[in-house]
Amino acid sequence: MANSILENSQKLSSQLLEKIPYVKLLVLFGSRATRKNHDGSDWDFAVLYDEKAEGKQDQEKYERYLEVLDYLSEVLKINRDAIDLVELDRCSPLIGYQVARDGKLIYESHVGEFLKFRVRAWKVYADTAKFRKTQKESIHLWLKKWSLQ
Template identity: 40%
Template sequence: MDEDRLRGVCQEYGIELVVLFGSRATGHAREGSDYDVGVLRQEGIIPAEDFLKLAYRLSQVLGMGNVDLVDLRRASPLLKYEATRAAQVLYEARPAAFNIFRVLAWKQYQDARHDIYRLLPVYIEDSLEALLS
């Protein structure tokens, strides 16, 4: 990985954080597994017209084949949390960027988990009614 080129791409797209997560980060990848790469922009989400270009540029700079790029600002609380559990930090625009994101991801996950458990009985009841009717 060429750190100078990675820094250049991140600065060009306003990226604050790049992490590798999933099976490639944990060492449980199989042959043909993709590379789950999460990115966090300094402000806002990645514009649609830039998303594929950024995925391609990162795959070239990181030397990774099949990159599954995730905009961490748009990700669900569960995906954000999972992306931080065994992440390999590839780039940080500032030293604490990953730790700050990890704390926020954990908090959002806890809030969402509470809502899921609260709504689960309603979902099960509605699903059973739909099946029985």
């Protein structure tokens, strides 16, 4: 089904633009994008909103999140509980990197939007490498201290 989603991305794009015009970017990522999924695998999607159109209140942001979730569930005929939706402007550098590395573009409001995101995500991931290394070392020390390693 992941292939059919990618093949029908043109149709999805026009429907998305019509129903939810404030979406800048929609990307499929995770096991479905890398084709390492199994029957019970969930569907991982990443979304980036147009900052100018995005609501400023938490309630508005939540409603927009649910709108995208409902749209994906309805159009792709996927149970809503099987969809994980990540907001790219709020995700961790690791998730952003995974989306940039393995993501399959479903929709971009302007040509080059996904490329722009990928460059930014790779830069943030590289800039935060020292923090991940320090965190990993701390975890190893803690595990060693408690004889769990």
